[in-house]
Amino acid sequence: MQRAAITATLFGFAMLVSCSQVTIRPEGGRKDTRPAPFEARQQFWLWGLVGEGHVDARAACGEKPVEQMQAVYSGMDVLLNIVTLGIYAPRSARIWCG
Numbered sequence: 001m002q003r004a005a006i007t008a009t010l011f012g013f014a015m016l017v018s019c020s021q022v023t024i025r026p027e028g029g030r031k032d033t034r035p036a037p038f039e040a041r042q043q044f045w046l047w048g049l050v051g052e053g054h055v056d057a058r059a060a061c062g063e064k065p066v067e068q069m070q071a072v073y074s075g076m077d078v079l080l081n082i083v084t085l086g087i088y089a090p091r092s093a094r095i096w097c098g
Contacts, residue, residue: 019073019074019075019077019078020072020073021070021071021072021073022070022071023068023069023070024068024069024070025067025068026065026066026067027067031068032067032068032096034096036070036094036095036096037095037096037097038060038061038094038095038096038097039092039093039094039095040055040060040092040093041090041091041092042055042090042091042092042093043088043090044088044089044090044091045087045088045089046086046087046089047081047086047089048081048089048091051089053071053091053093055093055095057069057095060095060097061095061097061098062097064097064098065097065098066095066096066097066098067096067097067098068094068095068096069093069094069095069096070093070094070095071091071092071093072091072092072093072094073091073092074092077089077090077091077092
């Protein structure tokens with residue numbers, strides 16, 4: 001019983017501390033917290049060492065200027081990475097347009 005509780009606690013802690021997000025704003029300023037109008041799932045393999053994530057921001061925004069871009073490694077991404085033992089390591093890319 002205690003072993004299961006400790007395992008669940010460690011798993012939950014790993015999921016919380018493993019999430020990350022990188023935000024880029026070409027013009028600077030405050031981070032935009034609205035939901036992103038464009039989101040693309042990126043496929044990576046072998047703990048993220050294999051695969052190439054590429055999103056064309058100009059194609060996503062068209063004529064509008066790019067306001068903000070994000071690379072996100074969410075809790076679900078961490079879970080998928082753990083469940084597949086590092087074989088599949090997805091990430092997401094988000095783009096906000098002006």
